Amino acid sequence: MKKGKLSSLLLLSFLTLASSQAMAMPPVQEVISPNGITAWLVEDHHLPLIAISVAFRGGVEQDSKEKQGLSSLTASLMTQGAGTYNADAFQKRLADASIDMGFTAGRDYMIGHMKTLSRNKREAFRLFGLALTQPRFDLEDFTRVRDQQRVAVKSRLASPEWQGRYLLYKELYGEHPYGYRSLGSDQTLSSLSRNDLLERHHNGFAQNNLKVAVVGDVTASELAQDLDILFGALPKQAALKTIEPFSWPTEPISLAITREGTQTDILFLGPMLQRSHPDWYAATIANYTLGGGSFSSRLMKTIRAQEGLTYGISTSLIPMEISSLLSGSFSTDNDKAEQAVALTKKVWQEFYDFGVTQPEVKEAQDYLSGTMALALTSREAIADVLLSMQTDNLGRDYLEKREGLLRAVTREDVNQVIKTWFNPAHLFASFVGQPQGLTSDKAAEMVKE
Amino acid sequence: MAVLTRTTAWKNFLLSGFFAGALVLSSPADASVFSPTIYDLANGVRLIVVENPLSDAVGHMVWYRTGAADEPDGKTGLAHYLEHMMFKGTAKHPAGSFDAIIARLGGDQNAYTSYDTTAYYEIVPAKNLALVMSLEADRMRGLLIEENEAQSEKNVVLSEREERTGNSSVGAFREELRRVLFPLHPYGRPIIGLRKDVERLTPDDLRAFYRKAYAPQNAVVVVSGNVKHDQVAALAAATYGRLGGGLRPKQPPKISQISHPLKPLFIKEDARVKQPFVTRQYVVSSALKNRQDSLALDVLSEVLTGGEVGILYRHFVIKTRTASGTSAGYNGTTRGPSVFSITASPTPGQTVEHLNQDIAAYLQYLAHKGLKARDVEEAKQRLLDSAVFARDKLLAPAQILGEAEAVGLGAEMVEKWPDNIRRVSTAQVNAALQRLVSNKNMVAGILKPPAMEEKK
Numbered sequence: 001m002k003k004g005k006l007s008s009l010l011l012l013s014f015l016t017l018a019s020s021q022a023m024a025m026p027p028v029q030e031v032i033s034p035n036g037i038t039a040w041l042v043e044d045h046h047l048p049l050i051a052i053s054v055a056f057r058g059g060v061e062q063d064s065k066e067k068q069g070l071s072s073l074t075a076s077l078m079t080q081g082a083g084t085y086n087a088d089a090f091q092k093r094l095a096d097a098s099i100d101m102g103f104t105a106g107r108d109y110m111i112g113h114m115k116t117l118s119r120n121k122r123e124a125f126r127l128f129g130l131a132l133t134q135p136r137f138d139l140e141d142f143t144r145v146r147d148q149q150r151v152a153v154k155s156r157l158a159s160p161e162w163q164g165r166y167l168l169y170k171e172l173y174g175e176h177p178y179g180y181r182s183l184g185s186d187q188t189l190s191s192l193s194r195n196d197l198l199e200r201h202h203n204g205f206a207q208n209n210l211k212v213a214v215v216g217d218v219t220a221s222e223l224a225q226d227l228d229i230l231f232g233a234l235p236k237q238a239a240l241k242t243i244e245p246f247s248w249p250t251e252p253i254s255l256a257i258t259r260e261g262t263q264t265d266i267l268f269l270g271p272m273l274q275r276s277h278p279d280w281y282a283a284t285i286a287n288y289t290l291g292g293g294s295f296s297s298r299l300m301k302t303i304r305a306q307e308g309l310t311y312g313i314s315t316s317l318i319p320m321e322i323s324s325l326l327s328g329s330f331s332t333d334n335d336k337a338e339q340a341v342a343l344t345k346k347v348w349q350e351f352y353d354f355g356v357t358q359p360e361v362k363e364a365q366d367y368l369s370g371t372m373a374l375a376l377t378s379r380e381a382i383a384d385v386l387l388s389m390q391t392d393n394l395g396r397d398y399l400e401k402r403e404g405l406l407r408a409v410t411r412e413d414v415n416q417v418i419k420t421w422f423n424p425a426h427l428f429a430s431f432v433g434q435p436q437g438l439t440s441d442k443a444a445e446m447v448k449e
Numbered sequence: 450m451a452v453l454t455r456t457t458a459w460k461n462f463l464l465s466g467f468f469a470g471a472l473v474l475s476s477p478a479d480a481s482v483f484s485p486t487i488y489d490l491a492n493g494v495r496l497i498v499v500e501n502p503l504s505d506a507v508g509h510m511v512w513y514r515t516g517a518a519d520e521p522d523g524k525t526g527l528a529h530y531l532e533h534m535m536f537k538g539t540a541k542h543p544a545g546s547f548d549a550i551i552a553r554l555g556g557d558q559n560a561y562t563s564y565d566t567t568a569y570y571e572i573v574p575a576k577n578l579a580l581v582m583s584l585e586a587d588r589m590r591g592l593l594i595e596e597n598e599a600q601s602e603k604n605v606v607l608s609e610r611e612e613r614t615g616n617s618s619v620g621a622f623r624e625e626l627r628r629v630l631f632p633l634h635p636y637g638r639p640i641i642g643l644r645k646d647v648e649r650l651t652p653d654d655l656r657a658f659y660r661k662a663y664a665p666q667n668a669v670v671v672v673s674g675n676v677k678h679d680q681v682a683a684l685a686a687a688t689y690g691r692l693g694g695g696l697r698p699k700q701p702p703k704i705s706q707i708s709h710p711l712k713p714l715f716i717k718e719d720a721r722v723k724q725p726f727v728t729r730q731y732v733v734s735s736a737l738k739n740r741q742d743s744l745a746l747d748v749l750s751e752v753l754t755g756g757e758v759g760i761l762y763r764h765f766v767i768k769t770r771t772a773s774g775t776s777a778g779y780n781g782t783t784r785g786p787s788v789f790s791i792t793a794s795p796t797p798g799q800t801v802e803h804l805n806q807d808i809a810a811y812l813q814y815l816a817h818k819g820l821k822a823r824d825v826e827e828a829k830q831r832l833l834d835s836a837v838f839a840r841d842k843l844l845a846p847a848q849i850l851g852e853a854e855a856v857g858l859g860a861e862m863v864e865k866w867p868d869n870i871r872r873v874s875t876a877q878v879n880a881a882l883q884r885l886v887s888n889k890n891m892v893a894g895i896l897k898p899p900a901m902e903e904k905k
């Protein structure tokens with residue numbers, strides 16, 4: 001720690017800082033191992049740390065209706081013993097070397113994370129490789145972690161937000177795998193066996209559905225060798241189920257369920273274009289203006305800042321492989337629910353009818369361009385960005401071209417997207433609480449298990 | 450727990466009590482953690498700069514050495530309400546323009562209020578630091594508090610209160626537990642305020658609190674990111690430096706170090722709850738009150754529940770299978786007393802009351818038998834390693850150094866933390882554990898479904 005001296009510096013110009021900054025992040029390299037496994041790498045040696053993120057295509061949607069929760073349970077158990085190490089021994093080795101490692105099941109991908117000090121790289125890579133290729137799924141750990149997942153399900157059921165989500169997803173998707181609950185239910189968890197996990201792992205983790213991102217204190221030539229240690233033992237081909245297309249129901253409905261409490265939790269869901277669609281950037285600008293832009297959005301300005309009806313209201317785009325979503329949510333006092341929903345619909349309708357203004361487009365472009373720097377502030381975060389650049393097929397030069405793609409969008413482009421994708425008449429809605437003046441289009445009740 | 454933020458969009462930055470033990474961190478390679486440079490401006494603003502070259506962004510925070518514990522009686526919620534009003538405009542920048550300006554930069558910003566401090570942060574591309582500093586300097590002395598803005602924001606705060614407590618079983622439970630743990634102490638009041646108090650707060654209340662708390666000598670500014678410390682100092686002088694102030698940084702007001710909880714067991718039943726849990730909360734020393742004890746508690750917390758190798762996790766989750774999860778939390782960076790908490794949730798088929806008794810008995814057993822030197826040494830090593838990971842987070846230095854300065858502990862204590870942790874002995878950790886189990890100033894709080902429901 002240093003004590004700075006100030007006196008001599010007072011005369012420096014106000015703006016000295018601006019000119020001296022160069023792009024800090026090193027370039028994105030493509031590394032290919034001797035056995036042909038590819039990773040994207042950002043090399044950085046300022047701190048003795050390495051972060052890895054991996055994605056395997058095929059997530060929760062690979063479960064079956066009766067076996068919901070399988071992908072999540074499989075992911076949790078991959079760090080509970082692998083190779084010759086049982087769960088105890090495996091966790092002890094991770095702790096002793098301060099290795100942070102975990103797997104989760106997303107809607108479309110199984111995601112893995114690992115972070116290590118570079119001095120423990122060899123051990124960390126070996127353990128990560130073991131977890132990926134030889135997880136044990138020992139029976140006692142299977143039982144224990146399944147119980148933990150049951151507890152997690154129960155905790156979610158107490159939350160109005162999850163109640164609304166479960167309700168609406170079920171209504172919207174019906175039998176389609178996108179309606180599956182990622183953690184499953186008490187009943188579906190009971191039906192799972194160790195064999196289900198072995199099969200899920202064997203089918204879902206292979207070289208041909210893998211994407212790898214690495215950031216930190218490792219060189220490209222070292223990593224090329226390491227990739228084979230990490231992933232060389234994976235099967236060449238994954239065996240994934242094909243997911244049926246989903247067509248958005250033409251008759252949206254609103255559902256209300258009664259829950260004890262002082263507020264009503266409100267969720268809207270609508271269809272959204274795909275991430276690969278050329279109009280994606282226009283859609284992100286539209287979303288920013290309507291409800292994505294926190295305090296700058298139309299909904300936040302009206303419902304929170306002007307009317308004080310909520311603590312927060314937001315919308316977001318949820319890109320998914322088969323069918324993307326537009327989602328919006330907020331909560332408000334029960335006796336104000338009718339007024340708040342009516343006002344939200346009014347703001348949304350005006351947005352749909354008249355579109356955005358030129359200054360709004362510029363504002364959104366400024367924010368969305370500038371904010372990329374904020375997503376690249378830690379090794380972990382950079383690894384996640386590199387990973388989604390791969391899963392979304394954005395190209396290795398995406399970070400350089402992204403601002404251009406945003407700036408090229410015109411007001412007309414945005415308004416066209418709004419006409420197709422932001423129609424309030426397409427929205428499904430759920431109200432969880434004791435909303436006054438809001439009714440349910442059909443009978444619905446709380447999810448109990 | 451003891452932190453409220455301005456919006457739900459705020460990402461949880463680990464400041465809440467639960468994981469704080471692993472937060473005040475350092476690197477084993479060099480003795481210091483963040484290697485900050487510290488300046489004192491002539492008007493009493495303390496400036497701390499941490500250079501972090503990886504990203505193109507900069508994190509900027511302003512900490513005030515005032516929080517909810519400093520509210521006058523009957524005016525709970527005032528500090529937090531004022532935090533909301535700080536976004537409602539100055540003569541130079543009318544209501545809404547702060548949000549708009551930061552948004553145009555692609556920036557992220559928010560604020561939070563704890564019992565001890567109030568903090569504001571912005572993360573922006575590094576080239577925009579000057580602008581952010583001028584905005585924060587402007588609202589440090591130039592806030593306008595207008596009647597109609599104050600009224601609509603009061604509704605937002607009340608709505609926030611309902612979202613956090615009225616509508617959340619866990620939130621309501623935590624608020625009541627706090628009252629039992631800290632009766633007659635400012636730490637026992639809700640930071641968000643009692644509804645009856647907040648409803649009565651006036652613009653004059655806000656103005657009086659603002660004038661007193663928001664002053665250069667009560668502020669700590671921390672900048673972390675792709676910057677040079679001397680350039681930041683010049684910017685600070687040109688912005689914060691122009692405010693009239695009080696010559697030197699002020700020590701925050703004292704808070705009583707003692708609390709005698711109302712009862713040792715607090716059980717709340719709530720029909721919305723499906724999964725019960727118990728949280729055993731002990732009133733213990735802060736780092737300000739007893740540095741050695743506090744360091745030993747940092748290590749103890751890691752020994753008990755560090756990752757999946759903590760002693761409690763291994764016993765209750767792996768061995769007896771009576772808990773589905775355990776956690777321990779200790780954050781010694783407080784002006785008043787700190788809280789050491791142990792939290793656990795029973796596995797299906799177990800009762801939460803039994804789990805609570807089993808944990809109490811097992812802690813007694815551990816205290817009697819003594820922790821193994823090997824477990825203590827391994828926990829210390831994990832704490833030391835986690836320091837390097839903390840350096841990978843842009844805002845972490847601003848949060849950790851800022852909080853330490855704002856409560857009166859000083860940034861030096863953060864930098865010396867690794868060396869101090871290395872020196873903690875097994876005997877000291879065992880002594881801390883023995884004090885913990887014989888500590889009468891504690892409450893076991895239980896949240897569960899009504900008895901009928903649980904049997905189903």
